[in-house]
Amino acid sequence: MKVSLFITCLADMMYPEVGESVVRLLHKYGCEVDFPELQTCCGQPAFNSGYQDEARVVARQWIRAFEHSDYIVSPSGSCTGMIHHYYPQLFEGEPEWKAKAEALIAKTYEFSQFLVQVLGVTDVGASFPHKATYHPSCHAMRLLGVKTEPAELMSRIHGLELVELPHKEDCCGFGGTFAVKMADMSEAMVCEKAKHVLETNADVLVGTDMGCLMNIEGRLNKEGKPIRVMHLAQLLEQGGTSR
Structure with missing residues (x-):
């Protein structure tokens, strides 16, 4: 293929x-x-x-x-x-x-x-013994209907403890140019998202869009509470190499 x-x-x-x-x-x-x-x-x-x-x-x-x-x-x-x-x-x-x-x-x-x-793949044979939470990005979830696929893939990672993110469907405030044009509103949204990420006590924040992850990671770092951020592909691939 x-x-x-x-x-x-x-x-x-x-x-x-x-x-x-x-x-x-x-x-x-x-x-x-x-x-x-x-x-x-x-x-x-x-x-x-x-x-x-x-x-x-x-x-x-x-x-x-x-x-x-x-x-x-x-x-x-x-x-x-x-x-x-x-x-x-x-x-x-x-x-x-x-x-x-x-x-x-x-x-x-x-x-x-x-x-x-x-490809019909839901288990990549990955192992990742850490606590993680998942942020579903707005465009993937709402425009493309990507809802079950990331969960299917993560549910089969050996040792991964996946904690549900409170209010997970809320936007992180990035939205590309939205974060520039509506900076104050964007900041309020990402502050709220960062607060919910911290509530999970997760070691890792996972997502499928680096724009969202960059935005949330930036807020967490600004608050002095860095949490490791990983794209889903990194989680699956790195977990596969560690097994």
Whole structure:
């Protein structure tokens, strides 16, 4: 099975180790992974800020980069959600580009979705004897419907004590450009989220979007209460190497 990695801006620039974990896990299950070098931003920051023309330019580049891929996998529900839900809207007046976008949507998956739904994997043989809590990101959960897949994967990690995060479905306040445009509101939201994370007494905070995890980790560090933050792919891959 041939898979193209869509790394996303944030992971590429700040968390490349997340992409490395994704690739190692995909290799483990027989996937041939490539990295289209033409890939760039999905266009979400421009789109969310109201710059639809600029977002279309970036989205066309993204489509060109992946149009020959068999499957596209990303460690971000947010960026995957942008492609699934807003590309058709972006290209509503351009039938050729809309058709190209829809063809790619059908084979573009968030990482945990791909593992469970396409590869049929729910147990990667990982061992991680620590207490963890899980933050479900808004876009993965609400736009893509990623709800059961991360839980299925984590429930089969040997030794992992998974503690439910209070008010887990509340937004962390990041929201990409929202955190910049509505900084005061964003800060209030992440303070509340950090408080709930601390209530779990977890050693590790797990998520599927590094934007959310970066935001929460930043708040926890600011309060002098650092908790280890891990993308789900890192948890599964590192747990597999320790067993």
